[in-house]
Amino acid sequence: MLLGKLVRLNRLLNHQSGRMVTIAIDHTIGYGVIPGLENIQKTVDVLAEAQPDAIMMHKGTAERCFPAHAGKVGLILQSAAACPFHLDWELPTTDVSEAVALGADAISVAITVGGEDQPRQTSHLGKIVRDARTAGVPVVAHCYPKGKFIPENERFSVDNVLYAARVGAELGVDIIKTYYTGSQETFARVVESVPARVVAAGGPKVSDLDQMLNTVKDIMNAGAAGITYGRNVWQDPDPIGVVAALKAVVHDNATPAQAASIYKSR
DSSP: OOHHHHHHHHHHSOTTTSOEEEEEOOOHHHHOSOTTOSSHHHHHHHHHHHOOSEEEEOHHHHHHHSGGGTTTSEEEEEOEEEETTEEEEEEEOOOHHHHHHTTOSEEEEEEETTSTTHHHHHHHHHHHHHHHHHHTOOEEEEEEOOSTTSOGGGTTSHHHHHHHHHHHHHTTOSEEEEOOOSSHHHHHHHHHHOSSEEEEEOOSOOSOHHHHHHHHHHHHHTTOOEEEESHHHHTSSOHHHHHHHHHHHHHHOOOHHHHHHHHHTO
């Protein structure tokens, strides 16, 4: 591994646990200006104060909202986006050279598996990995089996999630972000079969903090390298408390009850 990539990876991975807690705020192009992201500067400031291992965002947000926090929290630059009118199409929005210029610790690429556009997206991901290898930049790929050829009720199945994750790993991605399959046992199959770090996506907002923390514990017990959460953090009344609870489970092996007490004690 090139030294540059190792330096950047070590900025993203917690030095105690070797895992990562990433908060994603790259939703607006695909979902609209949803609650929690209306005042994006405020959201960035609050999340930076919470000190996750990294925050993932698009380049405009990074350039305009992140400077005060540069070097104080990891930056993952999202380089692709879908839109509500073409959900299967993850289109490039930046490249490795721009990620390097913005000081990103990693570049992220979203890829929809099981849709008409999978061939082009797979080719693009391969190019990003090649360019990133030369530049010494880690690649994070969001590999989701959510294309229109995969029935909605099968998108979280272990076979489909495993296939999507392996697409990224086969191309040399360093960190695969994908759906949680719903149980520790099935997600362990994904982790064990993917020759890359695997992190679980947070998915839609859940109403119960205890449920979320129990899920995170199962994800960690399955051998995952961490989590990437969004709405379940910045749509909560206390995002800093949620991040503290998540870090307790991911990095300190806290029980869900112990993590919940950290949140409630704030």
